[in-house]
């Protein structure tokens with residue numbers, strides 16, 4: 373990240389190119405940019421593009437711009453502009469300058485008049501449907517428009533009247549005059565401007581014609597002196613047009629370099645589809661913790677540093693591929709393991725009663741045992757946790773009739789209560805239906821702290837929370853939002869059919885008292901369960917809400933599944 377000393381730049385086809393350009397002197401200082409269209413929230417795919425462009429600038433002592441690619445007011449909004457800025461900052465990057473493509477509208481228009489004057493652009497009266505029909509195919513050439521041979525003077529007059537608002541929306545366009553038989557369809561007289569009467573979040577009502585992506589992007593890069601314009605592979609076939617416009621205008625031409633999009637199993641990375649999820653009410657919003665948006669991932673508890681480490685690890689490639697979500701989860705766990713304080717919480721409570729507790733199990737007698745905050749971080753210290761004669765344990769940590777490979781609590785079995793004592797199960801209480809309502813135990817006072825002076829061993833350690841001290845908290849348990857690892861490839865595009873009905877389950881957690889102080893924005897490991905994030909949106913003082921970020925690996929459950 374920006375505040376760290378630059379590491380030795382890694383080697384990949386983009387960095388090798390940048391290095392060569394610096395060595396040959398073609399480039400003096402590297403300038404990159406991240407150019408989102410403010411028509412939605414950033415998602416994990418954008419994190420890759422952001423990490424790449426910002427890291428390359430940083431590694432090579434250059435600059436990186438944030439540019440709003442705001443050339444199409446139809447779906448754009450100031451709300452998105454603000455969110456994008458906040459999300460890039462949250463990821464840990466700081467731009468050297470901020471720009472808006474809309475600020476280049478005057479320059480772009482002046483350049484359009486230049487192309488018209490040179491006979492390299494013309495006004496076409498055909499509608500969009502006709503233009504696209506006459507574009508031809510990969511195997512057949514397109515058909516010239518009847519307007520293609522208008523004189524520069526006539527075109528200039530029409531273009532000015534287009535700009536002045538004399539024509540109806542969609543009635544005319546400005547097209548580059550290139551080659552209707554070009555093997556690259558993008559060069560078959562592409563549209564440069566269309567008429568659209570819509571106020572723009574930045575330019576208001578000043579314009580009723582708006583530039584197309586291809587007519588705006590390369591020139592915006594050129595104006596800013598971008599040296600390496602990094603974008604995803606789908607723009608490879610646009611590069612000849614990017615170059616054509618710069619050459620036709622005789623302006624500085626940046627180098628566009630394409631890399632593969634980031635795809636991750638179970639995650640959708642199309643703003644259009646994410647919008648459908650939000651608008652259809654299938655999630656609670658753009659920041660729903662099940663969304664692959666940066667806001668969603670943040671509320672899920674994915675640390676920004678883990679996302680960046682993941683993006684760096686997957687690196688850049690020339691071919692699209694899909695990464696397993698487990699790889700992303702590995703980076704999240706790896707980071708949280710180092711920084712997250714450990715706490716105890718019980719999510720599916722079963723009462724454990726210690727019959728020989730001083731003063732009786734339900735009495736006032738309390739002992740405070742010492743618990744380490746993070747075994748990975750000696751500096752994290754320890755805390756005191758109240759231990760009493762009645763405790764909550766996890767229901768799945770007890771089986772009345774255990775199979776051979778189950779080593780946790782069972783009748784006659786001794787286990788360790790983490791940081792506390794050894795307990796031996798002496799029996800169970802049941803309700804009328806035969807369900808176990810409590811486990812009865814005795815404890816060995818000599819095992820305080822979790823070790824027996826006679827050296828005897830137990831095969832399991834389980835977590836617990838004293839009933840009388842437990843703090844209730846809402847705990848949201850998330851699963852994948854989709855049942856299929858590749859929701860984007862759903863039949864007929866109907867990815868909504870693949871929504872997982874069990875993607876969120878809400879339970880009441882019984883938490884150790886230290887968790888009452890959770891304020892929101894921080895992560896914990898609930899021992900033996902998972903990493904949890906204290907939600908910065910819904911938590912209230914004394915009433916934290918926890919989101920399950922990612923589970924710990926559960927060897928026993930895995931073995932059960934394998935059977």
Ligand code: ATP
Nearest residue numbers: 407408409417418420421603604633634641642643
């Ligand atoms: P969508 O297709 O979801 O609407 P987009 O590509 O149109 O996304 P932009 O705002 O135009 O979104 O993207 C800004 C930058 O982020 C572009 O340079 C784009 O190439 C890059 N980007 C978008 N999605 C991905 C992805 N999945 N992986 C890597 N880079 C991406």
Ligand code: MG
Nearest residue numbers: 408409441585
């Ligand atoms: Mg785009």
